[in-house]
Amino acid sequence: MQDQDKPAGLVRAVAGIDAAITARHHIAVREFFDDGTEHLSRFTVDPTLAGLERLSQRLAAVPAPLTAVVEPTSMTWLALALAVERAGGRMEMIGARHSSRLRGAIMGKNKSDVIDSEVLTHVGEIFDPPPLVLASPGQLALLLRAGETLSDRYSDRLSQVFDLDDPTGKLQAAWNVKEQLRALLRTGSLQDASAAKTRLGELVDHAAQPETTRLWRTVCRWWKEIEVLIVTGATTAxxxxxxxxxxxxxxxxxxxxxxxxxxxxxxxxxxxxxxx
Structure with a gap:
């Protein structure tokens, strides 16, 4: 028979991070115990190096496996991901296509309503987002290189990155989008450009990432100007x-x-x- 006086053990924890660009980051930490109870705590940190260090210290103090969930607000998620990684946690990022599902399932709110840090702690109850994998500096150098400039050796290294360090396939999907955009800009006719744009849209849909989606919207918004570039080769450089x-x-x-x-x-x- 279980000892009634034995304190409940902490099983896992989820941190929801409401990221900001200039204001303070709002964090909610939901702790799950083996007796079925939960405990929610909140705190804020500044979007500075000192604030990120404090975030790492607070999350590292949680004596259980921790997952942090964040919405991609500009590039603030990158610094937050590094802070979570230093704390020994795992970062998950939800995109716009998941936000409406989260609002409806947890809060029943409208599209214009804000998802705060507490709501983000419920993400695991609705869907299972893949962990965010940060590329190393060497991997970033490979990913930013033009595909046609890679030697056989570096092409093999890039393939190893995709096979071993990209379990979710996000890096390869983003790289394919980048290379297709470069191929589009190298086309010499409007017909080829239109076909390349169609292929780019397919790759963006497959990638399903906020960054690639924003890139696609930018391409569509500036498409007439891109057509002028392809036909005339004229730029404002x-x-x-x-x-x-x-x-x-x-x-x-x-x-x-x-x-x-x-x-x-x-x-x-x-x-x-x-x-x-």
Whole structure:
């Protein structure tokens, strides 16, 4: 017979992180005990290095396997994932397609209602998101390289990354989207570009990641401009380079009171570069 005075043992814990860009991160930690009871605690941390260190310390103090759940708010999830990893926990990230399901199942709220940190602790009751896998610096270098520039050796290393370090397939899916976008921009006709865009949309649907979805929306929003680039090959690269050079001149001169001197300095620099 079980000892009635024996305290309940902590089985696992789930931390919901309501991430912010400039405001404080709100964290709720739900602890599950072997007698079926739960305990919820809340705290906040600043979105700074000191705040992330405090987050790691608080999560590391939980004496049970811990899973943290976060919505992708800009790139704040990356720093939070590192903090959770330092605490010995596992990070899971839910995308927009899961948010509406979570609202309806847990809260019964509308699409415009906010999912807070406490709601995120219930994610495991609705669906089972895969763990977030962070790429190492070496893996990132491979992933950012253009596919056609990879030697046989580095192609093999990239295949090993996908086979051994990418159990969810997210890295490979994102890499395929990146390479297809590059292939689209290299096309020489509108017909080829349209076919490449269709293929890109298929890869984005397969990836089902917030970042690739935002990329797809950007491509669709700027598609007419992309068509002009494919047909004419014209870009604003030279204009942007000139604007940057002008800003450097102004910064070097600590500002110019006399607009004529400012214009003269710009023209002299342009003439010197042309003559060179």
């Amino acid at each position: 030279k204009l942007e380079a000139n604007n940057t050079a002008i800003k450097h001149l102004k910064r070097t001169g600590r500002g110019f009171v006399n607009s004529r001197n400012y214009t003269t300095r710009i023209m002299l620099r342009s003439a010197a570069r042309t003559a060179a």
